[in-house]
Amino acid sequence: xxxxxxxxxxxxxxxxxxxxxxxxxxxxxxxxxxxxxxxxxxxxxxxxxxxxxxxxxxxxxxxxxxxxxxxxxxxxxxxxxxxxxxxxxxxxxxxxxxxxxxxxxxxxxxxxxxxxxxxxxxxxxxxxxxxxxxxxxxxxxxxxxxxxxxxxxxxxxxxxxxxxxxxxxxxxxxxxxxxxxxxxxxxxxxxxxxxxxxxxxxxxxxxxxxxxxxxxxxxxxxxxxxxxxxxxxxxxxxxxxxxxxxxx
Numbered sequence: 045x046x047x048x049x050x051x052x053x054x055x056x057x058x059x060x061x062x063x064x065x066x067x068x069x070x071x072x073x074x075x076x077x078x079x080x081x082x083x084x085x086x087x088x089x090x091x092x093x094x095x096x097x098x099x100x101x102x103x104x105x106x107x108x109x110x111x112x113x114x115x116x117x118x119x120x121x122x123x124x125x126x127x128x129x130x131x132x133x134x135x136x137x138x139x140x141x142x143x144x145x146x147x148x149x150x151x152x153x154x155x156x157x158x159x160x161x162x163x164x165x166x167x168x169x170x171x172x173x174x175x176x177x178x179x180x181x182x183x184x185x186x187x188x189x190x191x192x193x194x195x196x197x198x199x200x201x202x203x204x205x206x207x208x209x210x211x212x213x214x215x216x217x218x219x220x221x222x223x224x225x226x227x228x229x230x231x232x233x234x235x236x237x238x239x240x241x242x243x244x245x246x247x248x249x250x251x252x253x254x255x256x257x258x259x260x261x262x263x264x265x266x267x268x269x270x271x272x273x274x275x276x277x278x279x280x281x282x283x284x285x286x287x288x289x290x291x292x
Contacts, residue, residue, distance in 0.1 A: 076136035085137040085154060086147050093134035094154075098124075101132075103160050112167045115235055119170050122241035123153070126186055128177050130170075132157050144169040146176040148189045153177065174237040175230035179223060181244035182259060184268055190286045192259040193226045194240070194249075200229050 071090045074081040084090035099117045103109075109116065123130055128146075130153045138145075138156050143165070146153045153173050159166040176191060183190035208225040212218060230236045243252050250263055263269040266287035 077139055079139060081137045082139055082142070082145070085131075085133055086145075086150060086152065088152075090137065093157075094131050094137065095133075097130040097132045097155065103132075106163075109163045112163045115238060116163075116167055116170060118235065118238035119174050119241065122238050122245060123174065123177065125245035126177065126181070126241060127151065128153055128186070130155065132160070144173040146173045146180075148176075148180045148183075148191055151177075151180075151186055168231050171233075171237040172227045172231040174241060175227040176223070178230070178237065178240040178244060178249070179226065181240075181249040182253070182255065184263065184266055184286075184288060185248065186244070188286060188288050190262070191223055192262060193222050193256050194253065194259075195226050195229050196254075196256055200225050201232075204228050204232065 071092055072084055074084045074090065081090065085094060097120065099120045104113055104116060120130065128151050133154050133156065135156055135158050137154075143156045143159055144154060153176075155166070155169055155173070159169055175194070177186075178194055179191035180186055180188070182194050183192035205221075205225050208221055208228055209218075212220050212224055217224075230240075240249070240253070243249055246252075248268070250259070250269060255263060255269075260269060260272070264271055
């Protein structure tokens with residue numbers, strides 16, 4: 045009987061690790077620096093080497109961040125108020141030339157951990173990607189997936205517009221130019237992103253900042269703004285699936 049029990053104990057001890065291994069969730073295997081890797085990260089199916097960034101993150105305590113910490117913390121705190129988490133992720137999850145990204149469909153922002161080595165670039169990326177969140181706010185609020193240009197065309201410096209056209213045109217992404225030139229403008233100005241994120245947290249951004257003509261047309265078409273007296277008539281948006289129920 046003891047031999048039988050002993051044998052049973054051995055068989056159980058051999059089987060348990062296998063069963064336990066099956067209970068441990070594993071993430072998909074994706075090629076590094078690929079669109080698949082980036083998509084896996086965005087969907088939160090790949091979480092190894094991806095961590096939440098908050099104002100109390102140890103990396104921000106480094107003395108190299110002293111000149112930039114105040115604005116970085118302001119952006120992080122404002123992002124928390126609008127319920128958009130920021131993640132620091134390993135380089136393998138980003139395609140070449142990508143250092144940060146925001147996805148309005150999921151309201152998640154990701155930054156390449158390599159930028160922690162350069163606080164100035166890190167802040168610049170937070171300003172830029174954080175501005176895409178501001179654009180999301182202007183497009184009907186965080187709950188929508190539409191991003192709208194915030195700066196008026198006249199507020200975007202000519203040199204920024206030229207540089208943006210050159211960069212995104214060469215990548216075959218010309219349609220992104222208005223949004224990226226808008227974000228590049230915010231990237232070059234102190235505290236602009238943090239200020240507008242705080243405004244997003246308090247109420248509709250289009251009630252605090254005058255929208256561009258095209259954005260105004262969009263907001264009225266979605267029912268977020270009243271038709272403006274004396275202007276040409278507005279009609280419901282053709283892409284109504286991007287709207288959520290408005291006030292008007």
